[in-house]
Amino acid sequence: MIELLSPAGSWDALIAAVQSGADAVYMGFGSFNARRNAQNFSDEEFARAVAYCHLRGVKVYLTLNTLLNDRELPAAADALRRASDMGVDAVLIQDWGVLSLARQVAPDLPVHASTQMSLFTAGGARLAEKLGIERVVLARELSRKDIAAICAGCDAEVEVFVHGALCMCYSGQCAMSALIGQRSGNRGTCAQPCRLPYGVNGPCAVDHPLSLKDANLSAYLRELEELGVACLKIEGRMKRPEYVAVVTAIYRRLLDEKRAPTPREAKELEAAFSRDGFTDGYYRGEKGAHMLGTRPENARWPEDLFARARQEYENGEHRPVPVVMNCTVRAGEPAALTAEARSAHVQVTGPVPETARTRPVSAEDLCQRLSKTGGTAFVPASVNADVEDGLSLSAGAINGLRRQALEELTEQLSRRPICGTWPRRTAEEVPLPPCPDLPKKPQLTCSIARADQLTAELAENAEAVYIPLELLDTMELAPFAQQTKLFAVLPRVYRTEDEAAFRARLKGAAELTGAVVGNLGHLSIVEGLGLELRGDFGLNVFNSRSLLFLREQGLQSATVSFELRHQQVRDLQKYLPCEAIVYGRLPLMITENCAAANRTGCTHGKGCTLTDRTGADFPVLCAYGCRNEIQNSRVLFLADKPEYQRCGLTYARLRFTTESPEECLSVLRRYQGHSDWTPADYTRGLFYRGVD
Secondary structure, three states: OOEEEEEOOOHHHHHHHHHOOOOEEEEOEOOOOOOOOOOOEOHHHHHHHHHHHHHOOOEEEEEEOOOOOHHHHHHHHHHHHHHHHHOOOEEEEOOHHHHHHHHHHOOOOOEEEOHHHOOOOHHHHHHHHHOOOOEEEOOOOOOHHHHHHHHHHOOOEEEEEEEEOOOOEOOOOOOHHHHHHOOOHHHOOOOOHHHOOOEEOOOOOOOOOOOEOEEEOHHHHHHHHHHOOOEEEEOOOOOOHHHHHHHHHHHHHHHHHOOOOOHHHHHHHHHHOOOOOEEOOOOOOOOOHHHEOOOOOOOOOOHHHHHHHHHHHHOOOOOOEEEEEEEEEOOOOOOEEEEEEOOEEEEEEOOOOEEOOOOOOOHHHHHHHHOOOOOOOEEEEEEEEEEOOOEEOOHHHHHHHHHHHHHHHHHHHHHOOOOOOOOOOOOOOOOOOOOOOOOOOOEEEEEOOOHHHOOHHHHHHOOEEEEEHHHHHHOOOHHHHOOOEEEEEOOOOOOHHHHHHHHHHHHOOOOOOEEEEOOOOHHHHHOOOOOEEEEOHHHOEOOHHHHHHHHHOOOOEEEEOOOOOHHHHHHOOOOOOEEEEEEEOOEEEEEOOOHHHHHOOOOOOOOEEEEOOOOOEEEEEEEOOOEEEEEOOOEEEOOOOHHHHHOOOOEEEEEOOOOOHHHHHHHHHHHOOOOOOOOOOEEOOOOOOOOO
16 A cells, blocks of 8 residues: 655654654654654654554654765764664665665665655666665656656655655755855755746746746546555645645545545645645646745744644544454463554563452453553454453553553554564774875866867867767767767756666767766666766765765766865875866756746747846756756856866866867866856855855
8 A cells, every 4th residue: 555654854743644644654764864854753753652552553754964064974973873773764865875884784774865866767766776776866857758667666665755846956956055154955955045036037026937836736646546655745844734634634644535625725735835835837748837836934834733733732632543453361371461562562460369359350351441542552452351250350450451552563563663673783883995096186177068168279278078968969089089978967856767878878978978967866877888987977976985986886987065174184094086177167956947928928949047136147057858057157266276177186177168179279278277268146055165
């Protein structure tokens, strides 16, 4: 049966989710999760929450789905061990280093791939499964067709977001909050700049071209189950407990009764929270301006609806645990009670019964007292008693038997995970191996966005040139292949149906030295082609273990995250030759919706410009599949900063986007030390600041 997964950002929200019908909850403790601003849980609170859920048959998933630096990994290892010992049913992970760490320190703890891993193809899901990941949480932008292809193409469980907020950018690929305000979405502190106003090809006014309505797939639950989806996820760890209760309860009814929402339920979902209503556009394979929406800052919560919801989940036990009890009372033997609930079984004994002086205890009396489970989560499913005639057993003794049995059942059910291995193994992390020697100075590589940016002089002076895969058929590569290495950059976002075409295009380009891969799913596309593989920034390399992991996957180099400070880059153990972007407009977002098409009509590859409230202009380039890639308003410039040459990098990338061919050459000459060219407006990015 399909699983209903609800958010638990606080203890009250946990109670609301469980008592309203969730099959599982996701929650975090500490600071290693994608909602660091939620209340989250202390260790003690988290253990109590796990016990509360497991007693009622509800699974608990720990969110450990952020990028971590080397200094944070020991604490993450400790968190993984504690979570495993607490009986957490699975952990959600984004970071490749954390995945590797989890397999070492908590090998029996199931792992789920967070939506932050940016998985949106069958190839990516299959590789995740091969890596031991039991469930993949898909990108929110997928259509029913895309979801069906993934469900049919891999054996891992598939989880889909069905209700709640939609980010404009693909999860795990957004750097806008980080670059504008040092608050990284990949580190759980997103400031939601997508909800702010921007102008499209004009000054900023009151338009919100990056703010999507919330998703609502409540009308498609049966279809999702038929597609093979294993879990339906409700977003909202930052929202009120009453919101969690309202949405969870409605989805619970829809699943149980196998129907679409009534008009009243639809209104309640919208009243609980929405941004100008809801959208199901991505699921239906559509995109456009009709998907955009905002919520006024002074919008009021539906207090009457929330009061009713709170009254419901706070009063009474709505997730009772059926218990079967059998009691035996015989002369000369201690009274014995066995109790069973789900997978737990206990047997307790009490005093030896005495000969009755007045009224002997009857089987009916015994059953009546044993059935008094009020104040606990248990409800009698069956109570039986075998009592010899003429014996006496005090009410206190009977109550004590019941109390002891239920306490032991509670202990068994609370500690044990709902499914999987128990008890579990934990271990210390394996020390990292020795690291290869580092180069003294990085070689310059160049990436281009347009064919005209690649000139003979650029090729002659770059160690390698990175060319978007979709440009290969429009360019004469042979002359440049004589001057430098040519790498095809695979699109960061694509679909399962693109995989075969990408592979064929790579096989047909004899001039290529290799491919630049920025997504886990790319590895199945390039497998066996004999190409040199370099990892791109989309892989979010944030720590040394990630580099070691990517080396094990066959990569020959990797681009480190541009959210790292130069000291953090310097201190990475370089298990792979490392590359960093040292010049260019850094990519802030990659979006399924096109800002130009939504506001001014399709520009047929020309893109547009977003202007924020400060007057800063953000170029928007067309990406593969009529998607958008929003660039930073200012170019990153580090040619005058020697620190980038002292970080142990093998390659330093000049990332060309909006530059003319002449500007590309000016940049290259400056980084070679042959000129004093400096851009009119530039930024140091996060090279010195880093992120929270």
